[in-house]
Amino acid sequence: MLAVLSSRKWGIGGKEIERLERRFARLHSAAYGVAVMNGTVALEVALKAGRVGDGDEVILPSYTFAATATAVLNVNAIPVFVDIDADTYCIDPQSVRAALSPRTKAIIPVHLAGHPADMDALTNIASERDLFLIEDACQAHFAEWAGQRVGSIGHIGAFSFQSSKNVTSGEGGIVLTKDEDLAERCWSYHNCGRSPKGEWYHHPRLGGNYRMTQFQAALLLAQLTRAKKHHQTRQRSARYLTAKLTGLPGISPLKVDARVTSHAYHLFVIRYDKVQYAGLERSALLNALNAEGIPAVRGYVPLYREGFLSEAREFTLRHRAYAERDYSGVDCPNTERACNEAIWLPQNVLLGAREDLDDVVRAFQKVIENRDELASAQLHDG
């Protein structure tokens, strides 16, 4: 950071960004990386590079962060929400198949919580139908599907370095690809539409300024020296928590697909069955856990009911096919269930010591012991 400061090259002209791009790409078996401001614009740049735009349909899971869908709207394409797999919460390939239409141009699987989506099935669908495959790997640094690092399995991978992420510079992102032409297009869209070999004031494409600063890149390069160790620590902690929590009634950590060779554990996700807790609402359980100092949260709501979908209709340039699209009938049962049952523990909990993990287990045990009391207090409040 001090070297960047004294170099006086805080943006273009410095060397840290290029070093980061090369290193992060190599670590994910990609040939090219383009560092950007955040994961949201990484997805937008990826869509533009794949020529996804006006009126094209893009299939994505309905259980994800809003940016997966807003990026699609921001390139004037149409998000098509499909359901997730009940066991892993990742996009369900069967639902993807059912949603294919002549307008489908791309699929965005999300490696949710750091668990890779079923890239075998999705790669097959994409190649059969000649679709553009963008991995939303914002939560999945260093995750592996069947021995392959995510982010370079599809055409483009998009990562985030936002504050909550496993590798962070406060804000930041990167797109990865193995394809030279796509890399060139990504570079152009993130850099005001310039051409890599063209004049500085020459803008052959309609891009934006999505560049990262050298300070962010320096922070990330330092983070990468510890990232592998942190990755392994999270995995060890997840195994420990899974073993300790699995026996408790009504509490089940999410399953891991046998083809996942490395899970990034951006989140440790637990399914909660309130029936086994005398009907104790998840919100009351979360309050009780939070009171014990455990930073557990409830997570997403179904994306197809979010307000941005109707607000997007107010944009005058929206494609007619979007105006005609009705999201009110979308119903994804596994997504609904996930939104009602999930409990998330953020990745930094998994970086704690063994005693910290034991605290988590103790907090769950305490709630279990007091479940009747907590449930009747809830009834009383209700």
Ligand SMILES: Cc1ncc(COP(=O)(O)O)c(C=O)c1O
């Ligand atoms: C699945 C997913 N997609 C996209 C994003 C967007 O990344 P950012 O917050 O860096 O814009 C995030 C992170 O917040 C995310 O979790």
